[in-house]
Each structure stands twice: as structure tokens, then as C-alpha cells.
Amino acid sequence: MIKVENLTKRYDRNVAVNDISFEVGKGQIVGFLGPNGAGKTTTMRILTCFMPPTAGTAKVAGYDVLEQPLEVKRRIGYLPEAPPLYPEMEVREYLTFVGRLKGIANADLPRRVKEVSERCAISDVSKKLISKLSKGYRQRVGLAQAILHNPDVLILDEPTAGLDPKQIHETRQLIRSLAGEHTIILSTHILPEVEQTCDHVIIISRGRIVAQDTVENLTSRLRGQEAVLVEVAGADAESIRGALSAVAGVARITLRDSRNGLHSFEVESSPGQNVRAALARKVVESGWSLHELRSIAMSLEEVFLELTASEKAEGGKQ
Amino acid sequence: MRNIWTICRKELKSYFASPIAYLLLAMFATIFGFFFWNAVGYFVNVSMQSTMFGRSFPMDVNEMIIRPLLMNTSVVGLFLIPLISMRLFAEEKRQGTIELLMTSPVRDLEIILGKWLAALILYACLLAISLADLGFLFAYGKPDWRPMLVGYAGLLLQAGGLLAIGTFISTTTRNQIIAGAVTFGACLMLWVFEWVAGYETATWATVMGYMSVVRHFEPFSKGVIDSKDAVYFLSLIFFGLFLTSRSLESLRWRA
DSSP: OEEEEEEEETTTTTTEEEEEEEEEEETTTEEEEEEEEESHHHHHHHHHTTSOOSSEEEETTETTTOOOOOHHHEEEEOSSSSSSOOSBBBHHHHHHHHHHHTOOOOHHHHHHHHHHHHHHTOGGGGBBBBBGGGGHHHHHHHHHHHHHTOOOOEEESSSTTOOOOOHHHHHHHHHHHBBTTTTEEEEEEOHHHHHOOSSSEEEEEETEEEEEHHHHHHHHHHHSEEEEEEEESSSSSHHHHHHHHHTTEEEEEEEEEETTTTTEEEEETTTTTTOOHHHHHHHHHTOOOOEEEEEEEOOHHHHHHHHHHGTTTTOOOO | OHHHHHHHHHHHHHHSHHHHHHHHHHHHHHHHHHHHHHHHHHHHHHHHHHEEEEEOOHHHHHIIHHHHHHHHHHHHHHHHHHHHHTHHHHHHHHTTHHHHHHTTSSSSHHHHHHEEEHHHHHHHHHHHHHHHHHHHHHHHHOOOOOHHHHHHHHHHHHHHHHHHHHHHHHOOOOOHHHHHHHHHHHHHHHHHHHHHHHOOOOOHHHHHHOOOOOHHHHHHHOOOOOOOHHHHHHHHHHHHHHHHHHHHHHHHOOO
């Protein structure tokens, strides 16, 4: 549905998006994840034909954003980071205006506005001025505006930014319910959002894609190499480290903390190996005392931090 | 066509949902009302003198009331037009709604024409108020309506040209005040260019004279349609809208 090839966007000397390529299939929900300023909004703006790319191509439903922008725009619903609302309009009036702009036939317009208002739970404010609406309602009106013409592709730039937890939950539910009929790209820098709403993740950092996979694969790939926290007392840190790193299956060992003769280590094992039993045995055999032994699962959060940390950005995990 | 009308309607609605349209209407009604009262007062005075001294001046309502009023309106327009055009794009940029317009399946030209047309319609509403005053002349006298019609056509043409320039200036900033101030400056310059042509005869002065809005409006106020004046205003409109579309295009590239 969406095909992006070697896309680059430069502002003066600043490279906002650097040679990225990805594809999104029909009906998928893809999360665009990255720290602020990573190039998420720029990519979305190129896909919605708001701005042209410096190099590379982007196609939506087979139409090129540079060559057939009108065809692309007909098939895209876009919710920018700040919902594009006219404060002096009433909600229904606004949606009617957007509907006309999107080319919905006059005969279908009232029905469509009604349907979408119900779906986005804004029917109760349809006669209210947009300037009087709360942030949550504004966001939902923005979303209603994006799905009004029933587009094939929905592009949502940080749809939950600035909402309270209940509204965030509702918005995510709404987005999930839109999957299937629409192909959705949403950007966020909130990780649980991706875990909860998306099928695929594209992690982007400093204008480059650093990882791109399904949510399960990405988390399990890193859960495979389990990390274990061990707290040991009874010897100096160096000799304990030496003994533990000799245990089979240990990939990396780092001293986390050392206090009152109590040393805690983070031990990373090679994928598929469970080293907890072997570690415990080793500590006991050496005559030291074992204070704590627990596994630390790597959440998407850590994956994300690891992938986007600046010194690792170049190598990437891809 | 439908898209132009959609944008135009929305724009008119914004004018009339905010105080700006009413403020402009009230200001114009007051100013024009004063000019009208003043012109009629003068006319009455002269005609009194004329009867008292037994001399009969040629008393022509068109020449002595309507023409000066049209000239005054043309100048007042220079001040009001920046207030009409300043918000057109600056406001969209500030609110971020420009993203909605530019990612909707409408052409840039349709957006521009819709907005320009809405501004022109608002200006036409202002002019409509002045007709209420002039109505009295028709009630108590017999002025010729044809030169008046030409005068109004001239006012609309002039507004079209200046609004096109204002629309362009509005795309260059997200601050309405800046857009308004710069447009005002541009309107004022187009007005005073003519002064140079009064004493200087070099080519550049002649060219500046040609660029003057007032000089091209004057024949209209007399009821004369000269193709050279019509072409001047039409090319001003075309030039302004062309610059606007270029500016929107470059907005996309810079954004």
C-alpha cells in the first residue's frame, strides 16, 4: 500500500531523513517510533504530499507523491501533530467543510459526517464551537477529519500526544478499531503505545531506520538474550567477575554496583541459554554468598534506547 | 470549481464569524458617510450661491458628488484592503490548518482563487454600503447611473489587484500584523508613485507613473473605460495571484 524507497529530505545542510526505505502492506498498523526530531514528521509530510522529498520515491497505492499528488491525497487521511482545526467553526460545520474539500459528494456528506462523529464519539459536541472544546475532543475531531472520506491510508502524527490517560486509552481503542479497513501509520515516542496498537514497528533515529520488524519479533529477539542480575558477597569484585564470566553461556558481564562488600552484576547470556542455575552453582561452589538472582527482561523500552542511543545508531541492529 | 467555492465559503464564514468583517463594514460606513455628507454639503452650498448671485454654474451631480466620492473610496480602499487580505494565509500558517488544505485533494490554485474571491466579495459588501448613501441622490435628483457603474467596476478591479498582492504577502509570514503592515506599505507606494510623474519626465518616472493605482483608477471615476487601465488592473491581479502560487509552491519545498 505504501512503498518508500531511498527517501531523503534535506533542509539546507540539515538532513532530516536520510535514505530510508520501507513498505507497508494493506491493513497493517505500523508504528513509527523515534525520539523527537528523528524525522518521523518529515517522512509523514512527504507521504501526505505536504512537502516533496529531496531524493528517492514514495508511493501510496501505486501513485507517486511527486507525480500524482492529487490521487495520493484522495487516498490519504492525515492527522498532523496539532489537529488542523478552525476555532471559529462548529464541529459539524468543520467536518462538512473538510468533507467537501476531500471531494465527498454533497448527497453523502451529512450521513458521512454523522457516522464519523458517532465513531469518534463527538456527536454530543457537533453544535459546539471548536474553540470551546477540550484537548481530548479536539484530538478526536482531528481524527474524525482524517477518516471522513474513508481513505485507504491513515497517517497519524502523535495521535495521543497531550491527552490524559483515559483519553489515550480511548484513542488507542479507536485506532485499533480502524485497522483492517485502513492501512495506518502512526508516529509516537511512547513505547507502550506501539506495543499496544501496532503490528509492525519502524524505529527511526537521526533520519535513519535502525530497526524494522513486527512488535513480537523485535521484543523476543532481545528477550532471547536474557539478562540476569546477580548480587554476590564474599570476595572482591574482580575475582567474582572472573569466576562468573567463565560460566558457559555467559556473553557479557558488567559490574552495576558495589556497596559494603556486596557486588551486583548484570550478566547477559547468549540467545537461548539459561544461565541462572549455572551462575547460582558457581557462586555457592566458590563459597560466596548469593544475595539476589533475578532475570531482567528487556522491554521494548530498552530495545529502543539501545537502538537509538547515539553511539550505536550507526551500526544498528538491522 | 466546487473546490474554489468550498474554500471561498469557508473564508467568508471566517470573516463574518469574527468581528473583522463587521468592524470593516462599520468603519467604511462611517468614513463613506462622512465623505457623502461633506460632498453633498458642498454641493448644496455652491448651488445656493449660484441662485443667490444669479449666476448659473453647471451643476452636475455626477461630476461634483459621485466622482469625488469614488476617488475618495479608492483611497480609503488602500487602507482597508490590507485589513482584509492579511489573515488569508498567515492565519492558516499560524493555526497549522495550512497542512489540512495542502494535503487535501485540491490544487493550490483553487485554494488561492477561493481565498482571493472571498476577500473580493467582502470588499464588494463594503461597497454595497456606499450604495445606500448614493441612493439618496437618485431619490432627490437624476444622476446618470452609467458612469457610476463604471466607477464601481473600477473600484472592484482595483481591489482585485491590491488584494492579489495582499494575498501574496500573506503567504510569506505567519504573523497577520506583519502581513497587514507590509501590504499597507505596498498599497501606499502604488498610490504615491504617481507624484514623481508630476515633475520628473525621465523614463523611470514615467514607468513609476504607469504603476500608480490612482492614475489608472481616475478614468473609471469619470465613467471612462480605457483598455489600458483595465489591462493594468487585470495584470496586477494576475501578477499577484501568480506570485501567491509561486510562494505556496516554495512553501512546500522549504516547509
